[in-house]
Amino acid sequence: MAALELQSPNISQDEEIYKLIKDNWNEDKPTESLKVLDPEDPLMKRFQEALKTHLVKINKNLTEEINELKVTCKETNKKREEKGLEMYEAQREISRQQTAVEKYRKLLEDIKQSREEKECHLIELKEIRNRVRNETEEENRRAEEMLREIESTSSLYKRFSEYEQEISDRMAVAERMSQKDATVEREMIRQKQEADYILWKLSEEIWRLEKEIDDLRRQIEIKNEEKLVVTQTVADADADLGGLQRERKDLMDAWNSVISSIVQRDKVFDELSHERLTMRESFKTLLTRIEKVKKDTQKEMENNEKLTEIKSRLEEEVRCIDAGYGAQNDQAEAMQYRIDKLNNQIDYYDTQVGALSYEFQGLKNEEKSLDQELDKLAHQKKTLENDVSTKLEDKVIQDKAVRSLTKVLRDTRETANQLELSMIQTENQYGKNLLNLERLTSDVSSRKEDLEELAHSNSVREKELADLQGQVEKYNSLIERKQKQIVELNKKIDEINSKEGGGIDMAPQDIKIASLEKSIEEFDAKNQESQQQWLRQESLLVRLTQEQDVQLDEINRLSKQIMIMEQKNLKLERLLENEKKTEKNIDRRMNELHQRLIKTNAILAEQKELKDQLQDKNFITKDEFTKKLQDEETELIKLENNIRDLAEEKSLLEDKLRAAHSEYLSWEKKVKVAAETSRVIKEEQNPGGEVAVMKSEIHKMEMRLLHLKKAQEKMIKDMEHCVVRREMIMDAALAKEQKNLRGSHNKQVMFEKRMEGRRMKIKQISKENKSLENQILELQAEKNILEIETDENKKLLKDYEDEIYEIDKQIAEAELMKHHKLECLVRKQRKIGLLQKVREGKYKMFHKSEAILNDELERQRILNGDLIEIMEQTSRDFPHLKDDIKKILLTLQLS
Numbered sequence: 080m081a082a083l084e085l086q087s088p089n090i091s092q093d094e095e096i097y098k099l100i101k102d103n104w105n106e107d108k109p110t111e112s113l114k115v116l117d118p119e120d121p122l123m124k125r126f127q128e129a130l131k132t133h134l135v136k137i138n139k140n141l142t143e144e145i146n147e148l149k150v151t152c153k154e155t156n157k158k159r160e161e162k163g164l165e166m167y168e169a170q171r172e173i174s175r176q177q178t179a180v181e182k183y184r185k186l187l188e189d190i191k192q193s194r195e196e197k198e199c200h201l202i203e204l205k206e207i208r209n210r211v212r213n214e215t216e217e218e219n220r221r222a223e224e225m226l227r228e229i230e231s232t233s234s235l236y237k238r239f240s241e242y243e244q245e246i247s248d249r250m251a252v253a254e255r256m257s258q259k260d261a262t263v264e265r266e267m268i269r270q271k272q273e274a275d276y277i278l279w280k281l282s283e284e285i286w287r288l289e290k291e292i293d294d295l296r297r298q299i300e301i302k303n304e305e306k307l308v309v310t311q312t313v314a315d316a317d318a319d320l321g322g323l324q325r326e327r328k329d330l331m332d333a334w335n336s337v338i339s340s341i342v343q344r345d346k347v348f349d350e351l352s353h354e355r356l357t358m359r360e361s362f363k364t365l366l367t368r369i370e371k372v373k374k375d376t377q378k379e380m381e382n383n384e385k386l387t388e389i390k391s392r393l394e395e396e397v398r399c400i401d402a403g404y405g406a407q408n409d410q411a412e413a414m415q416y417r418i419d420k421l422n423n424q425i426d427y428y429d430t431q432v433g434a435l436s437y438e439f440q441g442l443k444n445e446e447k448s449l450d451q452e453l454d455k456l457a458h459q460k461k462t463l464e465n466d467v468s469t470k471l472e473d474k475v476i477q478d479k480a481v482r483s484l485t486k487v488l489r490d491t492r493e494t495a496n497q498l499e500l501s502m503i504q505t506e507n508q509y510g511k512n513l514l515n516l517e518r519l520t521s522d523v524s525s526r527k528e529d530l531e532e533l534a535h536s537n538s539v540r541e542k543e544l545a546d547l548q549g550q551v552e553k554y555n556s557l558i559e560r561k562q563k564q565i566v567e568l569n570k571k572i573d574e575i576n577s578k579e580g581g582g583i584d585m586a587p588q589d590i591k592i593a594s595l596e597k598s599i600e601e602f603d604a605k606n607q608e609s610q611q612q613w614l615r616q617e618s619l620l621v622r623l624t625q626e627q628d629v630q631l632d633e634i635n636r637l638s639k640q641i642m643i644m645e646q647k648n649l650k651l652e653r654l655l656e657n658e659k660k661t662e663k664n665i666d667r668r669m670n671e672l673h674q675r676l677i678k679t680n681a682i683l684a685e686q687k688e689l690k691d692q693l694q695d696k697n698f699i700t701k702d703e704f705t706k707k708l709q710d711e712e713t714e715l716i717k718l719e720n721n722i723r724d725l726a727e728e729k730s731l732l733e734d735k736l737r738a739a740h741s742e743y744l745s746w747e748k749k750v751k752v753a754a755e756t757s758r759v760i761k762e763e764q765n766p767g768g769e770v771a772v773m774k775s776e777i778h779k780m781e782m783r784l785l786h787l788k789k790a791q792e793k794m795i796k797d798m799e800h801c802v803v804r805r806e807m808i809m810d811a812a813l814a815k816e817q818k819n820l821r822g823s824h825n826k827q828v829m830f831e832k833r834m835e836g837r838r839m840k841i842k843q844i845s846k847e848n849k850s851l852e853n854q855i856l857e858l859q860a861e862k863n864i865l866e867i868e869t870d871e872n873k874k875l876l877k878d879y880e881d882e883i884y885e886i887d888k889q890i891a892e893a894e895l896m897k898h899h900k901l902e903c904l905v906r907k908q909r910k911i912g913l914l915q916k917v918r919e920g921k922y923k924m925f926h927k928s929e930a931i932l933n934d935e936l937e938r939q940r941i942l943n944g945d946l947i948e949i950m951e952q953t954s955r956d957f958p959h960l961k962d963d964i965k966k967i968l969l970t971l972q973l974s
Contacts, residue, residue: 129802140371147367155360162352173345205312209305216301220294227290231283238279267918278911281904288900292893299886329679339690347697354704702838725808732801739794746786891962899969947971 947968954964 129799133802133806143371143374144367147370151360151363151367154363155356158356158359162356165352169345169348220297224290227286231286270914277907278904281900281907285897285900285904288893288897292897295889295893325676329683332683343693343697347700350704351700698842702835706834728808735797739797895962895965895969898966902970943971 950964950968950971954961954968957964
């Protein structure tokens with residue numbers, strides 16, 4: 080290819096040179112046609128033959144290259160058809176995979192649609208449940224209101240009957256009294272009736288307010304419970320939705336990664352096939368070049384021995400190309416291995432897709448089981464609603480049953496409260512008993528240790544007592560022996576005394592006997608002391624055994640109590656175990672879901688790793704092919720530089736030709752001018768000598784002809800030199816290319832290594848940047864989510880605070896009204912009591928005259944107004960005490 084590229088500009092240069100020569104030699108002047116040399120001139124034959132040989136040589140080379148290119152075109156067309164068939168098969172496979180993807184997508188959409196329908200159905204069921212619950216609560220509230228009204232009317236009826244009985248009794252008494260007393264009594268009865276009516280109204284108002292307060296509290300509790308239920312359901316729904324969305328996202332990501340890997344595989348395959356085609360074409364061109372070079376070398380070997388060096392160089396080039404061909408074959412095999420590896424990875428992805436579809440089927444089955452549970456709950460709900468409706472009908476029909484049920488409910492509530500209290504008390508008692516048990520166990524353990532110590536000391540003392548008893552027995556035996564000896568001696572002494580008649584002094588044996596008796600007495604005393612000590616030890620041992628028995632009794636009693644407590648504990652533990660089992664089931668379910676999530680995450684991580692590996696391999700192949708392209712580009716740049724050099728040389732030669740031609744024309748003009756001037760001078764000098772003038776002119780013309788022939792010879796030599804120089808330049812360029820292959824190759828290899836190192840560093844930095852950017856994006860997303868959640872929570876808190884503030888305000892107002900009405904009631908009761916005392920004559924008036932009483936009343940009113948002003952000023956000065964001051968103001972306004 081390089082030879083073709085070199086030869087094609089050479090041909091164009093020859094054509095341009097030929098055109099320039101033709102134009103310069105065939106320039107027509109307006110006055111005369113100037114012909115320097117005829118093409119058929121014998122002088123031009125040498126140049127024409129040299130040029131013809133050169134052009135024939137180039138023509139042969141070009142025809143050979145054209146034939147080789149035709150052959151390669153045929154082979155490439157065949158290979159292209161083969162690759163087209165392979166691409167058709169690959170497109171069929173891709174279409175099949177796309178149909179499978181569409182099926183999966185439709186399945187996912189159907190599942191999503193069914194899930195949305197079920198959620199809508201669930202929401203409708205919840206709304207129905209809430210509506211039914213509200214209706215039942217409203218009915219219960221109405222029933223309670225009716226019961227309260229019935230109770231209030233019955234209590235009023237009882238009170239009025241009592242009042243009527245009292246009034247009839249008093250009327251009977253009043254008949255016996257005088258008329259004045261009767262009028263006073265009627266007036267008092269009327270006042271009392273008014274006061275009773277006022278009291279009844281007040282009590283009714285208090286009951287109504289208490290009922291309203293209870294209703295408000297109940298509604299607040301219901302609303303709080305509903306709020307908790309709603310928040311719990313919302314949280315559960317959010318968690319379920321989040322989990323499902325995450326699972327769907329994971330599945331979609333996995334599927335997208337599979338599709339992207341398939342697309343990437345196809346792209347890589349297309350690129351590899353394209354590069355393989357280009358490599359084959361380059362290889363074929365190299366083969367054609369090799370064959371052409373071989374032919375040229377054979378021809379040149381026949382012509383000249385100088386071309387042996389060129390032949391050797393060409394053979395070295397052939398070897399290098401063979402090595403390159405081997406390397407290309409190795410690369411092609413490596414590419415085939417990569418293609419096989421990609422096919423294996425695609426099979427692996429297909430297996431993963433199957434596993435994911437299996438997991439998806441499992442999730443679908445779980446969803447079906449959940450739907451069944453929901454249907455069961457709905458059925459239970461319907462049954463409960465039917466029961467509630469029947470009970471409500473029974474309540475509406477039977478008022479007595481309602482009353483009894485309300486009483487039963489109250490009793491059950493009271494019993495439930497009592498049971499709760501008893502349970503709390505038992506728990507407290509259980510805690511106390513546990514503390515007592517711990518204390519007792521610690522006491523028992525300490526007492527056991529004391530008992531063990533005492534038993535050890537007793538065993539030691541018993542051993543000592545046994546030793547002492549053994550010694551005492553020995554001494555007793557010795558004493559008995561000595562006593563027997565003494566008795567025998569005494570008998571002997573008595574016998575001797577009786578024989579001798581008694582008045583004999585004590586002998587040394589008597590003295591020994593007396594000393595032995597003293598020692599025996601001392602020993603008896605010691606023996607008695609040791610016996611007393613032994614008795615003391617035995618009494619102590621008995622006392623300790625009695626204490627031990629008492630402690631054992633206590634331990635038995637405590638062990639019985641512990642047994643009872645343990646039974647209670649076992650019951651509680653069973654309940655706790657049931658709760659723990661439910662918790663374990665929930666935890667197990669959560670763990671299973673967590674493990675599934677971990678498995679899916681692991682699969683995704685593996686897929687990401689495979690994706691990264693494929694990307695790395697793609698980058699490596701891309702780098703290799705970019706290196707090859709760079710090599711080709713460097714070769715192209717070299718060829719372009721050579722072409723530029725040849726073009727510059729051509730332009731220089733053209734400039735030289737133009738300069739020579741212009742110089743030739745200028746000299747011709749100068750010669751003409753000189754001839755004319757000399758002719759004019761000679762004519763002036765020799766006015767009649769025309770023959771001399773003609774001779775001089777002929778001489779001049781001959782001289783001019785010689786000069787022109789020399790110029791023509793020189794020009795032809797220069798043209799021959801140009802053709803030879805052109806061939807030499809081509810040979811030198813080819814020799815340079817073949818000579819500096821290793822040096823350029825080494826430089827290129829070093830440059831490629833450096834570039835590869837830089838590219839790897841750039842890749843690593845880009846990967847790190849991508850990972851950091853992903854982390855930053857994830858953190859920003861988390862931050863945004865948290866900010867949104869905090870804003871929502873703040874809004875909810877604000878709404879709750881507003882609601883709580885309103886409720887507190889209502890409660891404070893209700894408490895103020897309650898306090899106000901209670902104060903009114905207390906004052907009226909006090910007034911009724913004072914009037915009763917006045918009527919009975921028990922109350923002693925402080926102000927007997929009406930004027931003093933009016934003055935005192937006016938003074939109290941002024942004082943009350945001053946106090947009201949003071950309290951209003953204090954409420955303005957101290958707004959945080961507004962509620963307390965309001966109560967005081969209400970009491971002051973009452974008085």
